[in-house]
Amino acid sequence: MRMVESALEGIRQDLFTDAFAFRPLPPLDRGHGLVRKTPGGLARYVRWFPHAVVVGFAVLLMLATLAYRPDLGGVILALFAGVPLMTTLFRPVGAWWLSLAAAFVGGVVLGGELWSPSGFVSHVAVMVIVTVRTRPRIAVEMWLITAVCGAFLGSLHSYGYDDGTVEMTLLSGMILFAVASFRALRDSKRQVAVQAAVTEVERSRRTVLEERTTIARELHDVVAHHMSVVAIQAEAAPYRVQDTPPELAAAFATIRENAVAALTELRRVLGVVRSENPDAFADPEAPQPTLADLGGLLANVREAGVDVEHVTTGAARPLPQGVELSAYRIVQEALSNVLRHAPGSTARVEISYVLGGLGLRIVNGRPDRLAKPSPGAGHGVLGMRERVTMLGGEMTAQATDEGGYEVAAFIPVATGEAAA
Secondary structure (H helix, E strand, O other), X not given: OHHHXXXXXXXXXXXXXXXXXXXXXXXXXXXXXXXXXXXXXXXXXXXXXXXXXXXXXXXXXXXXXXXXXXXXHHHHHHHHHHHHHHHOOOOHHHHHHHHHHHHHHHHHHOOOOOOOHHHHHHHHHHHHHHHXXXXXXXXXXXXXXXXXXXHHHHHOOOOOOOOOHHHHHHHHHHHHHHHHHHHHHHHHHHHHHHHHHHHHHHXXXXXXXXXXXXXXXXXXXXXXXXXXXXXXXXXXXXXXXXXXXXXXXXXXXXXXXXXXXXXXXXXXXXXXXXXXXXXXOOOOOOOOOOHHHHHHHHHHHHHOOOEEEEEEEOOOOOOOHHHHHXXXXXXXXXXXXXXXXXXXXXXXXXXXXXXXXXXXXXXXXXXXXXXXXXXXXXXXXXXXXXXXXXOOOEEEEEEOOOOOEEEEEEEEOOOOOOOO
């Protein structure tokens, strides 16, 4: 009984509540494929293509009815066939009720056929349009009510010929099933596409946050080193000067206290950053890599099967630790992408020491075999871009004409700025 009550309540809400509410069919979206392919100023007219199809089909059906019966009865049948069809553009559910009422008036009140050829085609077309414009559940409800009403109205006929109820039930059922299935499949694909887009955005955002967390961990070690040096130097300075003035000793003590306080805050922040993944760095005391450690990285990549060429141009000089660390990570991530996405290819790493900063270029050739699917592909580029942006540099990442990929970055370094 609960299932029956729920079904009846659904039919009431779908087909009776606000059945004749004004729900105009909107024009095609400007991003629709048909609109985008239409040249010039015709695009604004193409947006109304569905409306023109419905109106044109209704007019053709009315003309065909008048050609079949050029009398007053034919005019009535033409109106019964065309008006509900045009009404679907503004009141879809109400149009179905009009079509059903037209069958009743034509078959019972006027004593004609229950489903005349034009009425048959019109009612099926109306149900198809309503199915396209509403939920698939309504298609089932319309089909059931049409079948029941057809059987009931057919029983009121005193004639011995077939009134078309069986044909209407079978044909409309097959057509509505196909249309509802197609619409459900289309809606499912659209929802999957939207969900995939949202997932990709969230994954990219998470990748950026993870990369920023990694950068924060690494910069902690760099900044902590400098602050430790400041604290030690400030503590030792008074002992290197004979008869240190009290004001100078107090200044050094203040510098040391501030440095120690800054170190404490850094460790506190780092504890929060590392709390979600305490095993991210197995050895937190290990020094952060620099460009001087590229040899070991390139050796590992060569052992993995990628022939890497390393070229350094310009006079190598010590750079700030943040620059050295970011440059190493960029090269590391770029070569990791080569291993994942271009198996069997060759790679070239160029390090350019120029007057205004450091230039990086990592380029690989065409792979010699198909790469295995890699989840999160392309997110390493986000991390590299975050590092370059943090240091005020610029970066490009794009495919080459030869079928490979190139990552180029420039990190500015002020003149005289060097590693401590």
